[in-house]
Amino acid sequence: MSEYNFKYHPDPLKTGAFNNDKTVTCDCCKKQTDVYYTNPFYSIKDVNNLCPECIASGAAAKKFDGEFQDPDSTDKVKDKKALDELIHRTPGYCGWQQEYWLAHCGDYCAFMGYYDWECLEQANLTAEIKETYREDVCGVDFEDAKEHLEIESGYLFKCLHCGKHFIYLDFD
Numbered sequence: 211m212s213e214y215n216f217k218y219h220p221d222p223l224k225t226g227a228f229n230n231d232k233t234v235t236c237d238c239c240k241k242q243t244d245v246y247y248t249n250p251f252y253s254i255k256d257v258n259n260l261c262p263e264c265i266a267s268g269a270a271a272k273k274f275d276g277e278f279q280d281p282d283s284t285d286k287v288k289d290k291k292a293l294d295e296l297i298h299r300t301p302g303y304c305g306w307q308q309e310y311w312l313a314h315c316g317d318y319c320a321f322m323g324y325y326d327w328e329c330l331e332q333a334n335l336t337a338e339i340k341e342t343y344r345e346d347v348c349g350v351d352f353e354d355a356k357e358h359l360e361i362e363s364g365y366l367f368k369c370l371h372c373g374k375h376f377i378y379l380d381f382d
Contacts, residue, residue: 216266217370218300218311218318222247225323227301228262238264238273249304252277262301271298278302285313285347292317303365306380310347312367319367319376327359330366330377339377348379355379 222228227249234246236259243261251257253276264270271277277297287293296311296318303309303321312319330336343352350358355377363381368374 216300217320218296219303219321221323222262222301225303225321227303234259236261236264238270247301249302250278250309251302252280265301266299268299279309279311283308284311284318287313287316287318289317305365306363308380309365310378310380312344312347312376312378314367314369314374314376315371317370319369322366322368322375324361325359325364325366325377326361327356327364329361329364330359335366335375338375342374342376344376344378348377350379 216222219225219227223230223245227247228245229248230245233242233244236243236246237257238260241261245262247260247265251260253274255274255276257274257276260270265278278300279297279302281293281297284293284296330339340352343355345351348355358381359379363379365378365380367376367378
């Protein structure tokens with residue numbers, strides 16, 4: 211994985227976007243790979259396995275006319291190249307209902323993984339998350355968010371420019 215640098219998803223093997231438990235054939239390049247994508251890919255074609263190279267190059271998105279992130283479920287940034295990189299060349303993450311990608315400092319943030327309140331405490335991020343919490347995208351006030359934050363519904367992002375952390379919640 212180290213040869214692929216995904217700006218907005220720096221460690222997709224750690225977050226589970228890729229698996230490496232068996233060898234599969236990439237649906238795009240038809241090469242054997244022992245690292246393959248397992249998260250959402252939005253396409254009318256049935257695509258099961260994609261290698262990191264085909265995602266990083268944009269070949270998979272182009273070949274299957276697909277996206278790794280719904281462009282309508284992102285914060286808006288002015289740089290159209292950033293949106294293109296996010297939806298066509300960045301491994302997505304798996305949300306509970308609908309994934310949403312946060313932005314800060316005029317650019318998309320990096321997806322860092324799945325976090326509950328205990329994980330945030332262990333990472334010494336609780337004060338920062340309270341400061342950066344966005345009720346406008348999470349839909350509930352901070353105290354409700356804190357109470358309902360679970361691994362399956364808490365997604366941590368980090369600004370690539372200022373280094374601040376943000377949480378997105380997706381629960382009913």
